[in-house]
Amino acid sequence: MFEFIKGNLEEVLADGIVVEIQGIAYRIYTSQLLLNELPPIGSTIKIYLHMNVREDDISLYGFLSKDERNMYRSLNSVSGVGPKAAMGILSIYNANEIIWAIVGEDTKTLTKAPGIGKKTAQRIILELKDKLKVEDIKVTENTNTSSENPEVKEEAIEALSALGYQSSQIFRIINDVYREGMSIEVLIKETLKCFASRT
Incomplete structure (x- = not known):
């Protein structure tokens, strides 16, 4: 029913926000990550919505993307x-x-x-x-909240897949061996070491 809401950020709550549009205030549940990225109260904000409907309740959930x-x-x-x-x-x-x-x-x-x-x-x-x-x-720039670099992981997966390794195994091992700041060369080398130790 609702795609997004764009209005004034009126209040920040423990588990959500209140957005006002033309005199109507909407209570929207959000994630803690979203709460950490909010602009100052009074700012105009655009929030994508999901409406959850139950027999005894209708709730709005909000997302930045x-x-x-x-x-x-x-x-x-x-x-x-x-x-x-x-x-x-x-x-x-x-x-x-x-x-x-x-x-x-x-x-x-x-x-x-x-x-x-x-x-x-x-x-x-x-x-x-x-x-x-x-x-x-x-x-x-604004969706990667962690220090991990998905681009490096993706290139490593493509390279290892080309060598004939199974995707499910690659994903598991890369998640285990990846460390912050690791280059694609080092990541591939460490992943191959793990494959060798398991054969």
Whole structure:
């Protein structure tokens, strides 16, 4: 029903914001990452929306980008992952980081989110890993909130795939060996060492 809302940022709450348009105030639930990126109160803000409808409640969830909203919808589609849990994951990881965790079958990363246990993390991976690809990762100045460099990882994956290694194995090992500031050459070398040690 709603695509986005553009209005004045009136209030910042513990788990969301209030945006005013022509005298009407909208209460919008958001991630903690979004709250950290908000402009000053009184600024004009554009928020992409998802409306969650239940028998006893209609709630709005807000996102700074369509990619973040799409990730929320994907997570929320997984059995056992409700709006609160999906937003909890997005409160500590951006969309890029979640894709890396899913395609790399990294349950350890996903379980760091509030309310996500090992079984739920495994279910997320099982239901979404075939729907998400490393090509879905967007490399932009304002979406990468961590020190990781998806571009380096992606180039390493392409190089290792060309050598005949399986994508699922590449994702897992790269996630294990990657360190901040690592060059593509070093990342490939360390990944190949791990492959050699497991054969």
